[in-house]
Amino acid sequence: MQTAASSRRDRSAAVDGTDPEDRKRGSPGGWGLFLLTGAVTFVVGLFLLAVFGVTLAILGARSLDGVGGIIDALSRDLPAPEAAVERDVFKSTFIYDRNGEPLYEIFDPNGGRRVIIPISDMPQHLVAATLATEDANFYENPGFDLRAIARALWQNFRGQGYSGASTITQQLVRNALFDPEQRTERSLDRKMKEAILAYKLSQKYSKDEILERYLNEISYGNLAYGIESAARTYFDKSARDLNLAEATLLAGLPQSPSAYNPFINFRGAKERQAEVLGLMVRQGYITEAGAEAALKQELRFAALRSDIKAPHFVMYVRDMLEQRFGKARLYQAGFRVYTTLDLSVQRAAEEAARDHIARIRDHDARNAAVMAINPNSGEIIAMVGSVDFFDQSIAGQVNMTTALRQPGSTVKPFTYAAAFARGTMSPGTIIRDEPTQFRGAGGEPYVPRNPDGRFRGPVTVRYALANSLNIPALKVVSDIGTQTMIDLARRMGITTLGDAQRYGLTVTLGSGEVRLIDLVYAYTPFANGGLQIGQPVTNPRPGNREFEPAAILKIVDADGRVLEEYSPRPGKRVITPQVAWLISDILSDDDARTDTYGRNSPLSIGRPAAVKTGTTDRSQDSWTVGFTPDLVVGVWVGNADNTPMRQVLGVSGAGAIWNMTMTRALKNNAPRTFARPPGLVQVAIDPRTGLRPAANGPVKLEWFLEGNVPTQWTQTERTSPTRESDREIAKEPTSTPTVASTPAVAPTPFARPATPMPKPTAAPTEIAGIVTVPNVVSVAEAQARQAVEAAGLRNTYTNYQGAADVADRAFFGRTATGHVLSQTPAPGARVQRGTVIYLAVKRD
Missing domain, CATH: 3.30.10.20 (Trypsin Inhibitor V; Chain A)
Known part of the structure; x- marks a missing residue:
């Protein structure tokens, strides 16, 4: 065991660079320390003999020789002293982003925060300030202060109770081994028990071990237990980074954390800091000039709201942890939870949402949400649940990425993907965009219109999907069957669409409610070639997704053992690579969507990217979901209370935020194209007929599944030279x-659903x-x-x-x-x- 002199020299070296031996002249050491310890032990033995009676002394003498036997006899009914160091104390759980950036600390609101750190991570001036304030002779005493014991004995003899400060070892014993009622009990009996346990603890552990445990155990107020939590709570930094001014303010708090709370009583806290600095000067740790400079140094306290980053994501992860481990264990275990979130992408998304909402607020758009997922791993990269978590006027704490909203036209890709998968059509198939009466979910007549009120006649599927036309989408879902479309959407990741009869054909226009997180996840198979990749779902329901977005990379316990670790599996194929590529190719075709959005709209980001917008009736929701091979981002704009917006469409509302988020998130990634799988053929067609082109007709190259290439040909036009108007019309x-x-x-006809579904009339x-x-x-x-x-x-x-x-x-x-x-x-x-x-x- 280290000697007291060497230990003190190592742990309380001069803060200002002077020789520690010059500052502690007259301190007992060597033989003096030995004689002092022996004398203390003898006096304590005599005192115990007088107080507790001859019987116990005799018992002690029989069991062991001398005073040691008496102490052992008196401590038989006391807790084991080593529990003060070895007991399992509550420890905070921390949530980090994927790169180790701290996001949040989870602690028991009825307990507090605690982070265990070794004494080697504590600065010397912090240790010196603590010793000077709490126990100047810590490295020399045997665990208790003889003078304090003698004073307590004299006061007890005079009927004055007892008084006197406890040593650091006694404080540790009191906090660790006594229940709350005993800790506040002012009696000689409690004092003697405390001294005995402190003595035994000092015989078993080194001074550094005791001091380390004390500095990790003591309360600093504001739910901060231990110096590391105190440093983070008051100054938003690690204990190792505390300067002298900060360290001395914290060292003064344990005596009375509420009275010296700097957030409430700054003047009192500064007066206490001055006392600490004065004690350090008196004991030779610092000079008077150093103390004066530290007292004048400005203290920059942590903002009370700065302790949570990515708040909606943090609460999402916390809920997962509570379900998995329970609150009690979460508050006690000291887990380190490393999540999938990339804080740099998160901040880019937060900034994009906040900035654009500020620009369109006068259109009654006050809130936005952003979701980003890596399609190749299923990992959540960013989750912005609102533009301001702390703004109650917009219901900021409601996570709009998990709230149910109608998605508008962002679900149309699932309709066309289902049709492609059945072989009933291709991007070059012609559908007439014309006034058509359908039957609603309740059988009522339904005559829909396109958002711009126009009908475009015969158009290709590519044009219809790229420009988000309503009539063609309704015709397609009518032909393949509403249930077919819903089944595919469920397998791809949407969890909230129910019975097809509840929605009718309008499900393809977004009449069913979805969550942004599910919608973005359901788009990931389009981006990665048809696979659903993520965290396996426990006991998935038949016909529903078997994976879900991953939010946690690794969970490590307080001892460094890895409890769980996420490793992406190959996933499950939910659509073919060919269908995934065809949808991606259409949604990334800037030429195809020019008629509605114009060229170089916010949907273009300077690299291959597929994107779909959506707007709900009465402009209550604006959506944009888009992707590259590396990232899928979805954006919602609206109001949590369903207040309609004014003139905020998908592209002008959510589209602008999507553009900014994608551009910033991918700025360090090289552009990549969507890898075209085998099994696709590109042939020339007449865009008016969907057939092979005539010799003198218009030509457009289009992609088809092998075996689904049109074999019919458009015939040569015959134009009457006397009817000029006919030639003009022929250009349509x-x-x-x-x-x-x-x-x-012949080209495969539309397949019919197995059960009768509503059809156009x-x-x-x-x-x-x-x-x-x-x-x-x-x-x-x-x-x-x-x-x-x-x-x-x-x-x-x-x-x-x-x-x-x-x-x-x-x-x-x-x-x-x-x-x-x-x-x-x-x-x-x-x-x-x-x-x-x-x-x-x-x-x-």
Whole structure:
């Protein structure tokens, strides 16, 4: 065991650089210390003999020789002294970001904060200030102060009770081994028990071990236990970084933490600091000049709100920990929880949301939320639940990333992905964007419109999804079945969509409520090639996702043992790589969405990125969800109380925040394209028909699944030179059904759901400007033209087809030459007056 002299020299070296031996002249050491300790022990033995009676003394003498036997006898009913050092004290749990940046400290609100650190991490001036204030002879005494004991004996003899400061060892024993009632008891019996345990503790442990435990145990007020928690609570720094001024202020608090609380009684705290500095000068630790400088030094206290970063994410993780370990263990165990959050990305998202909301606040948009997930690991990178956690006027503590909201058109990609997966369509498939009556969830007639009120006629799927058209999306979900779309969305990660009959076809427009965190996670398979990667779900429900976003990388206990560690698994395939790529390709096509958003809108970030916007009715929600191969980010803008915004669409509200977040988060990442998987073929099509292009017609390259490439060809146009208006109309995107020149397999028709689902019906005749397409199949060409014009429609040119152009040879044989073989739009369709009707006529 180290000698008292060497220990003191090591642990209380001069703060101002002077020789410690010069500052403690007259301090007992060597033989003097030995004789003093022996004398103290003898006097204590005599005192105990007088107080507790001859019987115990005799008992002690029989068990052991001399005073030691008496002390052992008296301590038989006392707790083991080593418990003061070895007992398991409560310790705070800390939450960190993925790079070790502290986010939050979890502690028992009925207990306090505590972080255990070794004495080697405590600055010498802090140790010196503590010794000077609490126990100047700590390294020389045997665990108790003989003079204090003698004073207590004399006062007890005179009936005055007792008084006198306890040593550091006695304070440690009192706090660690006595219950709260005994700690405050002012009696000679308690004092003697305390002295005995302190003596025995000093015989078993070194002074440094006792001092380390004391500095980790003592209360500094404001729920801070131990010097490390005190340094963080009052100065937002580690104990090792405390300067002399800060250390002396903290060293004065344990005597009366509430009376000297600097947050409440700053003047009292400064007066106490002056006392500590004076004691240090008196005992030679510092000079008077050093004390004066420290007293004048400005103290910069921690802000009361600075102890939590990424608050909504922290509370999200805390809830997970409480469910896993329970509150009691969480408050006691001292876990180190390393999360998936990247604080730099989090701050970028927070700043983007805060700045843009400040710009559009006059449009009644007061709040925003941002969610970012790594699609290749399923890890949460950022979670911004509101623009200000502490702003009650916006319900800032409500986490809007986990709140249920209607997502608008951001769910349309799941509709088209389900159709692609069934093989019923491709990006080049033609759908008519036209006034159409549907049946709502309750069977009521439903005639939807596009956000801009326009109808664009025949458009490709690429155009329809990129420009977020409503009518085509409703037609697709009607064809594949609402349940098919919902089932895919569930498998990909959305957990809140229920029975298809509850929503009807409008589920594809966002009538079902979702959570932002789920929506962003459901987009990750689009970004990573079709896989769901993340933390496995315990007992997943059939048909639902089997993984969830990961929030915790590693949990380490107070002894450094790793309890849990996240390692991304290969995941589960929820869509094919080809379908994932087709959706990504459409949503990253800036040319395709130009008609609605214009070129270089906030949806363009200077690198390949796929993105989809959404806006709900009455402008209560503005959404944008987009991704690169490295990051998926979703943004919501709105008000927690559902107050409508004014003129805040998906791109102008959430889109701007999405752009800023993605740009800042990826600034150090090299751009990457979406890797195209095998099994896709790019061919030329006519964008008006979705078929292979005619020799003199428009051409566009489009991607198809292998085996789903169109084999039919658009026929050469015939334009009348005397009808100038016809030539103008012919320039509009239109759909002309023709037949393949080589009668191979025709394009796969729309698949029908196994159970009847709501389907489009004819719009009522009272809708202004809407007419019914007449059936002119098998009618002579001239009569067909007259019927078309009589219905208020037009015919610009006719495709003349031979037997090699028609797959149905029997029908071709039954049709007279010069009669109509087929028409588009189909007979009975409801279209706008003036729509062009295309006819295919049998030639010789």
